[in-house]
Amino acid sequence: xxxxxxxxxxxxxxxMNAVRVDGHLKWARAAKRAGAAGFEVRRxxxxxxxxxxxxxxxxxxxxxxxxxxxxVFSTPASLYAAHGRLDTDALRIALDQASALGARxxxxxxxxxxxxxxxxxxxxxxxxxxxxxxxxxxxxxxxxLAQGGSPEQFVGLFDALAREGHAGALxxxxxxxxxAWVDVAPLDIAPQLAPHVEYIHCKTIAGEGARRFAxxxxxxxxxFRALLERLPRDVPRGIEFPFDPSRIDADAARYVxxxxxx
Numbered sequence: 001x002x003x004x005x006x007x008x009x010x011x012x013x014x015x016m017n018a019v020r021v022d023g024h025l026k027w028a029r030a031a032k033r034a035g036a037a038g039f040e041v042r043r044x045x046x047x048x049x050x051x052x053x054x055x056x057x058x059x060x061x062x063x064x065x066x067x068x069x070x071x072v073f074s075t076p077a078s079l080y081a082a083h084g085r086l087d088t089d090a091l092r093i094a095l096d097q098a099s100a101l102g103a104r105x106x107x108x109x110x111x112x113x114x115x116x117x118x119x120x121x122x123x124x125x126x127x128x129x130x131x132x133x134x135x136x137x138x139x140x141x142x143x144x145l146a147q148g149g150s151p152e153q154f155v156g157l158f159d160a161l162a163r164e165g166h167a168g169a170l171x172x173x174x175x176x177x178x179x180a181w182v183d184v185a186p187l188d189i190a191p192q193l194a195p196h197v198e199y200i201h202c203k204t205i206a207g208e209g210a211r212r213f214a215x216x217x218x219x220x221x222x223x224f225r226a227l228l229e230r231l232p233r234d235v236p237r238g239i240e241f242p243f244d245p246s247r248i249d250a251d252a253a254r255y256v257x258x259x260x261x262x
Contacts, residue, residue, distance in 0.1 A: 078111025119166030
């Protein structure tokens with residue numbers, strides 16, 4: 001059997017409303033009970049903007065550390081504005097918040113990247129960016145919209161960073177399900193992007209069109225297994241599909257154990 005992989009539970013797996021009402025810490029405790037190594041804090045699930053201030057973020061980060069969990073800080077903000085320029089303000093705010101939390105990763109959407117990565121500006125802001133907590137590692141995620149969700153943008157971004165002498169300035173969160181919204185087969189694009197993937201959001205998609213929704217991969221889903229085989233095995237995998245609310249603890253523990261070994 002292959003070595004087990006670190007598993008992160010994304011807060012939204014416990015239910016978005018539940019996290020907004022109860023706060024992240026309650027569900028981080030559930031993630032720990034399930035055997036997860038990490039917990040993804042979602043900026044959009046904070047009950048108020050006050051939760052994103054440094055003091056409450058530091059308190060949450062300390063509580064996660066006490067639980068023995070490392071963290072990801074996820075923000076819906078985009079690295080590039082709609083017109084294609086690097087949004088240095090969004091990057092700075094995201095890094096400041098993730099640093100206060102003590103996160104290993106800070107995850108942003110890609111946004112409107114066109115062709116100029118502005119690698120020097122990224123490098124100046126991310127610093128060492130090693131994912132040590134004090135210096136969260138920046139990763140950009142493929143989203144569900146055409147802007148920020150196209151394979152060409154991600155290939156172009158990493159090519160541009162290399163061209164500008166800043167290869168490795170940031171990494172990628174490969175979301176296995178979001179490609180469905182932009183009609184891309186993840187198995188097709190995985191080989192090109194795999195060298196840049198540092199975190200994987202795991203889910204499959206049920207339904208069609210506007211009625212698509214995240215769901216858990218089936219144990220016998222050969223295409224999902226094949227996709228994981230084309231992505232790095234030594235990076236954390238995040239559970240981003242909803243647990244059954246009638247058996248949350250059992251469901252979470254089952255999927256943590258399964259995803260760590262599939």
